[in-house]
Amino acid sequence: MNKSGRAGGNTSSGTISREQILATAEDVFRRFGPTKTTVMDVARALGISHGSVYRYFDSKIALRNAVVEIWLQRFSGKLEKAGAVPGPARQRLRFWFDTLRRLKTAEYRRETELFATYHELVQDSQPVVSAYYDVLILQLENIITAGIDNGEFQNCDPRTTACAMLDATTLFHHPWHAAAWHGKEIDDEFERVWTLVMYGLLCA
Amino acid sequence: MNKSGRAGGNTSSGTISREQILATAEDVFRRFGPTKTTVMDVARALGISHGSVYRYFDSKIALRNAVVEIWLQRFSGKLEKAGAVPGPARQRLRFWFDTLRRLKTAEYRRETELFATYHELVQDSQPVVSAYYDVLILQLENIITAGIDNGEFQNCDPRTTACAMLDATTLFHHPWHAAAWHGKEIDDEFERVWTLVMYGLLCA
DNA sequence: CTAATGACAGATTACATTAATTGTCAATAC
DNA sequence: GTATTGACAATTAATGTAATCTGTCATTAG
Numbered sequence: 001m002n003k004s005g006r007a008g009g010n011t012s013s014g015t016i017s018r019e020q021i022l023a024t025a026e027d028v029f030r031r032f033g034p035t036k037t038t039v040m041d042v043a044r045a046l047g048i049s050h051g052s053v054y055r056y057f058d059s060k061i062a063l064r065n066a067v068v069e070i071w072l073q074r075f076s077g078k079l080e081k082a083g084a085v086p087g088p089a090r091q092r093l094r095f096w097f098d099t100l101r102r103l104k105t106a107e108y109r110r111e112t113e114l115f116a117t118y119h120e121l122v123q124d125s126q127p128v129v130s131a132y133y134d135v136l137i138l139q140l141e142n143i144i145t146a147g148i149d150n151g152e153f154q155n156c157d158p159r160t161t162a163c164a165m166l167d168a169t170t171l172f173h174h175p176w177h178a179a180a181w182h183g184k185e186i187d188d189e190f191e192r193v194w195t196l197v198m199y200g201l202l203c204a
Numbered sequence: 205m206n207k208s209g210r211a212g213g214n215t216s217s218g219t220i221s222r223e224q225i226l227a228t229a230e231d232v233f234r235r236f237g238p239t240k241t242t243v244m245d246v247a248r249a250l251g252i253s254h255g256s257v258y259r260y261f262d263s264k265i266a267l268r269n270a271v272v273e274i275w276l277q278r279f280s281g282k283l284e285k286a287g288a289v290p291g292p293a294r295q296r297l298r299f300w301f302d303t304l305r306r307l308k309t310a311e312y313r314r315e316t317e318l319f320a321t322y323h324e325l326v327q328d329s330q331p332v333v334s335a336y337y338d339v340l341i342l343q344l345e346n347i348i349t350a351g352i353d354n355g356e357f358q359n360c361d362p363r364t365t366a367c368a369m370l371d372a373t374t375l376f377h378h379p380w381h382a383a384a385w386h387g388k389e390i391d392d393e394f395e396r397v398w399t400l401v402m403y404g405l406l407c408a
Numbered sequence: 409c410t411a412a413t414g415a416c417a418g419a420t421t422a423c424a425t426t427a428a429t430t431g432t433c434a435a436t437a438c
Numbered sequence: 439g440t441a442t443t444g445a446c447a448a449t450t451a452a453t454g455t456a457a458t459c460t461g462t463c464a465t466t467a468g
Binding site for chain 2 (some may be wrong): 459462
């Protein structure tokens with residue numbers, strides 16, 4: 001494994017930026033994984049000394065968290081779009097959850113290393129993750145509110161319901177259960193839970 | 205740590221039984237945890253040689269699984285009683301889930317080592333665990349059937365619904381999430397999910 | 409003839425030693 | 439003056455070795 005290849009390189013200017021470091025760090029983390037990667041690896045890829053990294057990030061963990069934060073923001077950005085499609089709230093809700101599941105499953109396979117780190121962060125309940133969950137809940141809340149407004153759903157507290165829906169579908173999006181997402185039954189299991197929850201929403 | 209104390213001892217007869225080994229193994233596992241405990245520890249506690257253990261169990265893992273199986277059976281036995289209380293199915297269902305949560309939380313605190321092993325078995329999706337889940341689903345199924353029969357719940361497939369309810373409450377009973385069971389919000393979270401699911405059952 | 413033992417080879421784990429990494433900071437470059 | 443460097447102490451990880459454990463089986467005891 002060659003760890004000395006310059007990924008981006010600090011070719012242009014004499015001074016480095018936080019963004020440059022972040023971009024390169026994401027690259028390197030994706031290759032080797034945040035645990036195997038050293039700060040010196042990131043610095044080497046940029047053609048700078050590892051000391052310079054510490055001018056922009058307090059610690060390796062801060063750097064790691066910043067990378068995962070960007071990764072999660074990109075993630076919730078895609079979901080935002082999925083929730084914004086036109087149509088009845090019921091369909092939007094379903095499409096949102098389908099997208100959530102599809103994205104998580106895909107990222108789990110593709111970006112194994114970053115997914116594992118997200119996994120770790122969830123364990124330690126880092127602020128990065130709770131901010132991400134807040135965004136998801138807000139997106140859900142908006143769809144539910146729309147559904148109540150146009151009479152599709154019974155009147156209920158949108159925030160409470162959004163939380164309940166996320167909690168009830170834990171099995172299908174929480175990284176702990178990622179190993180189960182490849183099984184054949186997982187789609188059926190989701191369908192069952194979805195049916196139960198939908199009835200709850202429609203006839204509350 | 206004194207590992208040489210005889211817990212049960214092979215005092216009576218000259219021949220040892222599978223049950224004696226199991227009982228002592230559970231004791232020793234509880235003290236030191238299944239990872240730290242050696243087969244020789246178990247044999248020493250019984251006053252026999254470690255070779256004799258292999259006459260009754262193929263491997264250390266087989267012994268460990270047998271202990272966890274007993275532990276889980278005792279667990280589902282208690283739940284069986286909780287589901288058998290008289291009253292409307294809705295209350296029985298709630299009591300069953302409350303008991304499930306209470307027992308899991310208690311075992312998580314008290315029997316840390318065995319709980320961790322159960323945790324491991326869940327990861328490896330060992331047959332021991334799926335058998336245990338089958339029992340739980342059957343218990344739920346019975347309550348739901350009773351609820352349909354007396355008109356409390358809408359007509360639905362009891363098995364499908366039982367699975368859906370277990371899946372939807374993953375966050376509250378799956379060992380992966382044990383760390384979250386001490387938080388203050390967990391009861392509120394359960395209440396929210398329960399409300400959603402109950403509406404689903406009542407008005408499907 | 410069955411139950412139990414304990415010596416043994418192969419596999420695993422624990423430990424101490426060695427190497428590398430993190431994060432700091434005085435010195436250097438621009 | 440600000441940005442960057444690289445030597446450094448403290449911490450963390452990797453390595454190799456000694457000790458322990460697992461599982462087998464020929465032998466002994468009843």
